[in-house]
Amino acid sequence: MAELAISAPVSGRAPQAWRLWLLGAFALACAIAFMTLGANGQWSFVIPFRGAKLAAMVLVAYAVAVSSVLFQTITHNRILTPAIMGFDALYLLIQAVVVFGFGQAATAASHPVAAFLLEVGAMTAFACLLFRWLFSDAVRSLHLMMLVGIIFGLLFRSLSNFVVRLIDPNEFLVLQDRMFASFNTVRVGLLPIALAAVCAASLLVWRMRRRYDVLALGRDIAVNLGVDYRRTLMLTLVAIAVLVSVSTALVGPVTFFGLLVSNLAYQVMGSDRHRYTVAAAVLLSVIFLVGGQTLLERVLGLNTTVSVVIEFLGGLMFLVLILRRGRR
Amino acid sequence: MIEIQQVSKQYGESVVVDNVSLSLPAGGVTAIIGPNGAGKSTLLSMVSRLLPMSTGRVLVEGLDVTRADSRELARRLAILRQDNHLPLRLTARDLVAFGRYPHTGGRLTLEDKDHIDRAIAYLNLEPLADRYLDEMSGGQRQRAFVAMVLCQDTRYVLLDEPLNSLDMKHAVAMMGTLRRAADELGKTVVLVLHDINFASTYADRIVAMRAGRIARQGTPAELVRPEVLSELYELPIEVHEIGGRRICVYYRQP
Numbered sequence: 001m002a003e004l005a006i007s008a009p010v011s012g013r014a015p016q017a018w019r020l021w022l023l024g025a026f027a028l029a030c031a032i033a034f035m036t037l038g039a040n041g042q043w044s045f046v047i048p049f050r051g052a053k054l055a056a057m058v059l060v061a062y063a064v065a066v067s068s069v070l071f072q073t074i075t076h077n078r079i080l081t082p083a084i085m086g087f088d089a090l091y092l093l094i095q096a097v098v099v100f101g102f103g104q105a106a107t108a109a110s111h112p113v114a115a116f117l118l119e120v121g122a123m124t125a126f127a128c129l130l131f132r133w134l135f136s137d138a139v140r141s142l143h144l145m146m147l148v149g150i151i152f153g154l155l156f157r158s159l160s161n162f163v164v165r166l167i168d169p170n171e172f173l174v175l176q177d178r179m180f181a182s183f184n185t186v187r188v189g190l191l192p193i194a195l196a197a198v199c200a201a202s203l204l205v206w207r208m209r210r211r212y213d214v215l216a217l218g219r220d221i222a223v224n225l226g227v228d229y230r231r232t233l234m235l236t237l238v239a240i241a242v243l244v245s246v247s248t249a250l251v252g253p254v255t256f257f258g259l260l261v262s263n264l265a266y267q268v269m270g271s272d273r274h275r276y277t278v279a280a281a282v283l284l285s286v287i288f289l290v291g292g293q294t295l296l297e298r299v300l301g302l303n304t305t306v307s308v309v310i311e312f313l314g315g316l317m318f319l320v321l322i323l324r325r326g327r328r
Numbered sequence: 329m330i331e332i333q334q335v336s337k338q339y340g341e342s343v344v345v346d347n348v349s350l351s352l353p354a355g356g357v358t359a360i361i362g363p364n365g366a367g368k369s370t371l372l373s374m375v376s377r378l379l380p381m382s383t384g385r386v387l388v389e390g391l392d393v394t395r396a397d398s399r400e401l402a403r404r405l406a407i408l409r410q411d412n413h414l415p416l417r418l419t420a421r422d423l424v425a426f427g428r429y430p431h432t433g434g435r436l437t438l439e440d441k442d443h444i445d446r447a448i449a450y451l452n453l454e455p456l457a458d459r460y461l462d463e464m465s466g467g468q469r470q471r472a473f474v475a476m477v478l479c480q481d482t483r484y485v486l487l488d489e490p491l492n493s494l495d496m497k498h499a500v501a502m503m504g505t506l507r508r509a510a511d512e513l514g515k516t517v518v519l520v521l522h523d524i525n526f527a528s529t530y531a532d533r534i535v536a537m538r539a540g541r542i543a544r545q546g547t548p549a550e551l552v553r554p555e556v557l558s559e560l561y562e563l564p565i566e567v568h569e570i571g572g573r574r575i576c577v578y579y580r581q582p
Contacts, residue, residue, distance in 0.1 A: 210434030220409050226402025226430040272416040
């Protein structure tokens with residue numbers, strides 16, 4: 001770790017740039033491997049089929065990574081992610097309520113895009129309300145926040161299970177696929193609208209990109225330096241809600257994935273600048289998802305979904321982080 | 329000029345700052361003193377918009393702190409609170425560079441580099457500039473934070489107990505630096521102090537607070553007197569003049 005001591009804050013030609021290039025090259029290699037390995041059919045079939053899946057995975061990887069890093073920045077902690085706070089469970093609950101309330105006619109089967117937009121809108125509103133209530137008063141104990149977050153996650157999951165039980169069995173079938181993470185059954189039909197939503201959220205975040213490093217210094221210092229704290233927080237939260245919705249809509253809930261890639265990104269970069277950490281987290285999550293899927297599906301020939309492995313690693317990371325915190 | 333007009337802060341039933349009106353003219357060093365729970369830090373936090381006030385308003389050079397554009401305000405007024413713990417891996421120079429954010433919005437120019445270098449030199453941090461904050465002692469870190477606040481290049485600098493966690497040598501150096509910032513750079517320094525002897529020997533003005541109100545205000549000569557301080561702190565305090573400075577003695581009661 002000797003090179004970490006060299007810092008070049010002003011010029012920006014830090015060793016971090018090299019690491020990013022390396023990660024980028026590795027991610028690209030994973031994508032190429034995913035597209036080509038074991039493709040013994042017509043290319044005209046393979047390319048669109050695998051391409052759509054790859055696009056969905058990259059989109060999910062991006063959404064999870066960006067939302068996790070930004071969430072950790074605005075809550076000033078490194079253990080919580082939107083998924084651990086139950087945002088994805090909230091999204092599932094909204095989905096279940098929409099199916100229950102409007103029936104199958106209003107959902108995926110007939111108007112996937114309209115249903116998606118409705119769900120994202122409701123999700124954003126609820127997430128903002130919840131967050132406002134939780135974090136409006138200055139600083140609270142991180143442990144309290146974690147506890148509340150995990151309990152909320154449980155609550156949302158149980159509630160959506162409850163709603164599911166009220167639903168007509170036929171409609172339940174529509175929902176069932178979405179309650180569990182699966183990268184094999186990506187909802188490809190949602191890709192265009194998901195891409196548009198991710199672009200909109202990214203644009204929102206991009207406009208505030210210079211504030212995040214300042215925000216990471218803590219509320220008091222950020223306010224002192226003239227960051228409009230509340231506004232930045234709420235807008236970022238909107239972007240996070242959209243990103244979480246997209247990833248949950250495409251593949252279902254993944255609890256510990258964001259935690260894994262965000263914390264690996266901090267470690268790998270050895271810098272807390274968001275231009276490095278966000279980029280590294282995105283590349284790492286592409287490597288994990290696409291590379292993991294390729295490895296399991298093509299090389300090992302396993303039918304297990306990659307989410308199981310990723311959740312296992314992420315869960316380990318969660319434990320390690322908590323234990324390390326406890327010891328200090 | 330900072331004008332504090334009928335400012336109060338209450339949490340439920342308890343009133344922490346009680347209808348305080350005060351004006352702090354530009355220039356010089358103003359020390360806010362008083363016993364624990366007098367509302368000193370709360371007042372400073374409200375003046376610097378870190379804490380919303382229950383009633384009243386604060387004007388900094390005519391700008392209402394709760395309504396004015398936060399970045400505009402950040403170019404006029406800087407605040408440093410006491411416990412500055414960062415979980416981030418940052419060098420001292422990185423931290424000081426953040427002081428330029430209100431001016432440039434995060435893109436550093438050559439002119440900013442000058443400001444950064446000057447602030448680092450002002451606090452004698454050159455040998456430590458590329459050291460990471462988590463590898464520094466509490467006192468060194470405190471100096472880095474003060475350098476950031478100076479780098480912000482504001483007319484008003486507010487500090488909440490800047491001598492906390494500093495030993496005698498560094499406390500004296502810190503007060504010297506702040507005094508010079510007021511004299512040479514024309515800054516208005518407002519600070520909460522617990523050591524009344526530092527207030528007596530370095531400040532131009534002292535504001536004494538007690539139970540959420542302003543008890544007295546004036547020059548050290550007017551305030552550093554046994555009857556005033558004894559009443560303020562509810563503790564017999566002797567004041568001796570040593571080498572032209574008024575020194576309070578209260579350590580051992582008979």
